[in-house]
Amino acid sequence: xxxxxxxxxxxxxxxxxxxxxxxxxxxxxxxxxxxxxxxxxxxxxxxxxxxxxxxxxxxxxxxxxxxxxxxxxxxxxxxxxxxxxxxxxxxxxxxxxxxxxxxxxxxxxxxxxxxxxxxxxxxxxxxxxxxxxxxxxxxxxxxxxxxxxxxxxxxxx
Numbered sequence: 391x392x393x394x395x396x397x398x399x400x401x402x403x404x405x406x407x408x409x410x411x412x413x414x415x416x417x418x419x420x421x422x423x424x425x426x427x428x429x430x431x432x433x434x435x436x437x438x439x440x441x442x443x444x445x446x447x448x449x450x451x452x453x454x455x456x457x458x459x460x461x462x463x464x465x466x467x468x469x470x471x472x473x474x475x476x477x478x479x480x481x482x483x484x485x486x487x488x489x490x491x492x493x494x495x496x497x498x499x500x501x502x503x504x505x506x507x508x509x510x511x512x513x514x515x516x517x518x519x520x521x522x523x524x525x526x527x528x529x530x531x532x533x534x535x536x537x538x539x540x541x542x543x544x545x546x547x
Contacts, residue, residue, distance in 0.1 A: 416456030481546035
């Protein structure tokens with residue numbers, strides 16, 4: 391008899407949360423293998439989507455090995471603190487252009503900056519769009535863009 395079964399999304403995600411809480415799983419491949427061992431065979435794309443939707447974060451265990459953790463299991467920084475930290479570490483400059491703010495950053499860090507801005511829920515930010523080293527921040531007015539650019543530029547180290 392085949393022990394594999396098709397789980398619904400909610401049940402599969404509960405299983406992933408349980409596996410991550412009980413075992414050190416540090417890659418998507420390890421998560422997929424753990425699911426398969428539990429009788430739930432899924433694709434890597436499904437695992438990737440579930441990890442993102444569950445908000446799992448990758449951290450290091452006490453031996454420095456990578457592992458996923460449930461986001462609420464770790465102390466999460468306040469949104470403002472996260473933005474300040476990521477801009478201080480990776481930001482280069484912020485410039486206003488009409489009702490837009492262009493934030494230049496280190497290569498590969500723009501998505502983290504955009505995510506920090508989105509989580510902050512800043513009243514001047516309508517939305518963000520991130521490339522590899524540039525974040526485009528949309529504001530309602532040119533005045534908002536100039537004020538936000540000054541604020542963000544002050545956070546850049």
